[in-house]
Amino acid sequence: MSLVQLIYVSDLVGDNEAEIAAILKSSVRNNSKNGLTGMLLYSHGNFLQVLEGEKDAVDATYQRICQDARHRNTIVLTEEDVTQRHFSNWSMGYRQLGPEHVASLPKYAPYFQYGFDTSAIKAKPGVALEMLELFSQGMI
Ligand code: FAD
Numbered sequence: 716m717s718l719v720q721l722i723y724v725s726d727l728v729g730d731n732e733a734e735i736a737a738i739l740k741s742s743v744r745n746n747s748k749n750g751l752t753g754m755l756l757y758s759h760g761n762f763l764q765v766l767e768g769e770k771d772a773v774d775a776t777y778q779r780i781c782q783d784a785r786h787r788n789t790i791v792l793t794e795e796d797v798t799q800r801h802f803s804n805w806s807m808g809y810r811q812l813g814p815e816h817v818a819s820l821p822k823y824a825p826y827f828q829y830g831f832d833t834s835a836i837k838a839k840p841g842v843a844l845e846m847l848e849l850f851s852q853g854m855i
Contacts, residue, residue, distance in 0.1 A: 716769065717769065717770045717796060718767065718768065718769065718770075718796065718797050718798070718799070718800070719767065719768070719769075719770045719773050719794060719795065719796055719797065720765060720766070720767040720773075720793070720794070720795055720797045720801065720844075721765070721766045721767070721773050721774075721777055721791065721793070721794040722763070722764070722765045722791070722792045722793045722794075722843050722844065722847070723763075723764060723777070723789050723790060723791045723792060724761060724762060724763050724764075724788075724789070724790050724792060724831050724833050724836070725761070725762045725764075725786040725787065725788055725789040725790070726760055726761055726762070726786055726787055726788045727757075727760045727761070727762065727785065727786055728784065728785055728786055728787055730760070732757075734785050735757060735809070735811075738755075738783075738785065739755070739807060739809050742755070742806070742807040743806045743807050745776065746766075746768075746776070746806040746807050747806045749768065749772045749775075749776060750768050750769060750772055751766055751767065751768040751772055751773065751776060751806065751807075752766075752767050752768065752800050752802045752803055752804075752805055752806060752807075753765045753766045753767055753802050753805060753806075753807055753808070754802050754805055754807070754808040754809070754810075754847045754850065754851045755807055755808065755809045755810075756809075756810055756811075756812060756827070756831075756846065756847060756850055757809070757810070757811045757812065758811070758812040758813075758827045758828075758830050758831055759828075759829055759830035760830055761830040761831040762786060762831075763827075763831050763836075763843060763846070763847065764780075765801075765802060765843075765844070765847045767797065767800050767801065767802060768800075773794075777791075790833060792833075792836060792837060792843050793843070793844075801844070801847075801848055801851075802847070802848075802851055804851075805851060808850075808851050810850040810851075812827050812850070820849070823842070823845070823846055823849070826839075826842060826846065827846065
């Protein structure tokens with residue numbers, strides 16, 4: 716048994732944000748069945764997602780996600796062994812980030828205010844997980 720946490724970014728194809736509801740529905744259904752937990756953030760056409768669970772289940776789900784035509788340019792930021800889950804309350808939590816978050820979170824705004832800035836996020840280890848955890852708490 717090996718618990719892993721995978722974080723990636725990707726770009727929504729087209730501008731149909733209504734697709735996100737369908738993505739979430741199948742994510743919650745499948746992740747509950749497969750013992751996965753996680754969080755999906757959306758900002759200006761970009762996704763930042765964390766998946767955690769048994770390595771085989773995370774990898775199989777990520778392979779399926781990569782083949783989904785509703786997004787493209789999937790880039791793994793980290794895949795690490797973890798001793799415990801960080802998102803155990805969510806089979807797949809979701810937040811859309813907007814101007815209110817740019818104003819209330821100036822420390823993190825440069826990483827998401829025009830969509831997720833992959834280069835800046837890669838250059839600051841830990842910041843992707845910090846943002847995912849912050850938004851999973853639902854207080855902002
Ligand atoms: P269904 O949801 O029943 O879908 C059947 C097939 O049709 C799938 O192959 C699906 O990819 C495709 N499909 C459905 N609607 C559309 C559409 N409008 N346009 C193009 N293709 C479509 N899945 C998870 O299980 N867990 C996750 O955490 C997860 N996160 C995701 C995050 C993002 C950003 C995206 C884009 C997708 C995510 N998915 C996730 C969905 C994943 O890519 C698969 O679509 C899903 O796992 C397939 O589930 P299913 O076999 O129950 O098929």
